[in-house]
Amino acid sequence: MDGQHHSLQQLWIENSCDSVTSFSLDSFPKLVRVYIRSCEKMETVVVSRSLSCLQSLDIWNCKSLRSVSTLWMLAPHLKDLILLRCPEIEFSATGDPHSSLRNLRISYSEKLVSSAAFMNSQFHGLSHLVIDGDETHESESVKCLPKEGWLPASLESLELYEMKSVETLECKGLAHLTSLQQLDIRDCPKLENIEGEKLPASLIRLIIWNSPLLGKKCQMTDPQIWPKISHIRNIQVGGRWIDNTRT
Incomplete structure (x- = not known):
């Protein structure tokens, strides 16, 4: 997580990270697609720099997640957004x-x-x-x-x-x-x-x-x-x- 993974274009996190309440995407500047599903303890997805390649963001069943506004505002080319079963957003x-x-x-x-x-x-x-x-x-x-x-x-x-x-x-x-x-x-x-x-x-x-x-x-x-x-x-x-x- 301390490095820059420039080759990674797709990230899928599912049924995991039960102890993680915050996850940063700053280490993956070339992401095109992000899938986050059934991470019930996750409250925030942190982004502090532009994700200029991100086109698709898919988040399901993350019941503690409160906001992803910063994420999509730093993704100027985002075309597809799915937010399902995230009642706190x-x-x-x-x-x-x-x-x-x-x-x-x-x-x-x-x-x-x-x-x-x-x-x-x-x-x-x-x-x-x-x-x-x-x-x-x-x-x-x-x-x-x-x-x-x-x-x-x-x-x-x-x-x-x-x-x-x-x-x-x-x-x-x-x-x-x-x-x-x-x-x-x-x-x-x-x-x-x-x-x-x-x-x-x-x-x-x-x-x-x-x-x-x-x-x-x-x-x-x-x-x-x-x-x-x-x-x-x-x-x-x-x-x-x-x-x-x-x-």
């Missing part, structure tokens, strides 16, 4: 907006929702976002998604995955997404309602999978649901395409 603005990040997958948590202003202002170039319920306790309490003003306006695709308690999709939280082309709703068994005027006009594909309540209403052109989605060219429910010329 908070987003906090630590510098200029991050413009290179394109793909983000996160577990739902109240801490992330409370940092809505940061989410919207900090990830200017974000194209693809997955919000994952991931069987967390916090995701079991949310009834409506998304919160108004939370999502970055640059989004082109959005997936809601395993949001077990969500009952309502809020059009207001999507209205500003004028570039959104695809919306995926997967494994949301209680999702039944769409509130608001309609889904964004830019949408060209709506996919509903293993979400039977909403899927059934779409298939039956429910009068409360159909006017809000009928403008979408391609609608798929349970693997089957719906004829959206029906009235």
